[in-house]
Amino acid sequence: MAKLINGQAISAEIKAEIALEVQELKQKGIIPGLAVVLVGSDPASQTYVNLKEKACAAAGIYSEKYALPSTTHQDELFDLVNRLNHKKEIHGILVQMPLPDGLDEESVIETIDPWKDVDAFHPSNVGRIMIGNYRFLPCTPAGIMEMLRREKIAVAGKNCVVVGRSNIVGKPMAMLLMHANGTVTVCHSKTKDLADVCRRADILVASVGRPKFITADMVKPGACVIDVGMDRDENGKLCGDVDFEPVSKVASAITPVPRGVGPMTIAMLLRNTLTAAKIQNAIPNRKKVC
Numbered sequence: 001m002a003k004l005i006n007g008q009a010i011s012a013e014i015k016a017e018i019a020l021e022v023q024e025l026k027q028k029g030i031i032p033g034l035a036v037v038l039v040g041s042d043p044a045s046q047t048y049v050n051l052k053e054k055a056c057a058a059a060g061i062y063s064e065k066y067a068l069p070s071t072t073h074q075d076e077l078f079d080l081v082n083r084l085n086h087k088k089e090i091h092g093i094l095v096q097m098p099l100p101d102g103l104d105e106e107s108v109i110e111t112i113d114p115w116k117d118v119d120a121f122h123p124s125n126v127g128r129i130m131i132g133n134y135r136f137l138p139c140t141p142a143g144i145m146e147m148l149r150r151e152k153i154a155v156a157g158k159n160c161v162v163v164g165r166s167n168i169v170g171k172p173m174a175m176l177l178m179h180a181n182g183t184v185t186v187c188h189s190k191t192k193d194l195a196d197v198c199r200r201a202d203i204l205v206a207s208v209g210r211p212k213f214i215t216a217d218m219v220k221p222g223a224c225v226i227d228v229g230m231d232r233d234e235n236g237k238l239c240g241d242v243d244f245e246p247v248s249k250v251a252s253a254i255t256p257v258p259r260g261v262g263p264m265t266i267a268m269l270l271r272n273t274l275t276a277a278k279i280q281n282a283i284p285n286r287k288k289v290c
């Protein structure tokens with residue numbers, strides 16, 4: 001039976017470390033601040049934004065929430081982001097994606113000051129990740145790397161397979177695994193013989209968005225399986241991209257859904273906000289993001 005990688009517990013540890021660092025900053029008169037912008041009324045986005053606000057409060061990070069109607073015009077969003085770019089108390093800006101139809105996500109992301117881009121979606125930060133010289137890392141892949149590190153699951157020399165090539169998870173995940181000296185294969189909907197490719201993985205990361213897509217026959221015995229998916233099963237119950245019960249009988253380590261990757265993503269957002277506050281106040285950053 002696979003070891004359960006408890007993202008909830010690991011993230012609690014990280015959040016406690018962040019809270020201490022926030023206290024230290026406060027003694028220097030600096031309060032890290034995050035602005036979260038939510039456009040429209042997508043229930044999942046509302047839930048994520050609420051979780052992020054709560055996590056900020058618990059860590060002592062100041063946060064501001066801007067909830068805008070789905071009828072918001074692109075220019076209004078640009079204006080808000082520009083105001084936040086210049087607002088001194090705000091060190092990090094997060095525009096919750098996806099945006100409602102009619103709003104151009106790419107140009108909104110490009111409007112965010114790269115030094116405040118705590119999601120690390122701005123092309124300048126994406127480029128830095130590519131060359132391995134980053135300010136911030138995208139929260140979900142960074143959370144996974146931190147999880148592996150704290151669980152002492154070595155990446156160097158391992159065959160790593162990432163299923164999914166999204167800009168927010170799959171691509172940066174592949175890059176971070178490669179920077180950590182893994183031998184990385186990225187799969188997508190056009191990949192041939194997906195099960196064969198997955199079976200070669202010592203570390204298998206699934207970010208597909210399809211419930212229970214990774215089945216036990218796709219997993220090498222003893223592999224570490226990381227499930228990014230936040231899906232709903234046939235009964236509407238939250239589940240991941242991995243068929244958890246059968247796969248956990250084959251893998252050596254596995255993340256559950258919920259309480260796996262999700263909480264790590266939020267912990268990394270707090271870490272990025274703290275890093276942003278330090279950078280903007282010319283305070284050396286003791287910890288790297290991962």
Ligand code: NAP
Pocket residue numbers: 140163164165166167168169170187188189190191194207208209210228229230231261262263265
């Ligand atoms: P996405 O943008 O929808 O991308 C899905 C990827 O899966 C695409 O690259 C797609 O290939 C690939 N794919 C789809 N069907 C496939 C198939 N049959 N075989 C192989 N590959 C296939 O997804 P995402 O944003 O990475 O999100 C994926 C899941 O993670 C979702 O459930 C999302 O809710 C969850 N998520 C969770 C967190 C967290 O913090 N836990 C964070 C982000 C996302 P193509 O490129 O060829 O279309």
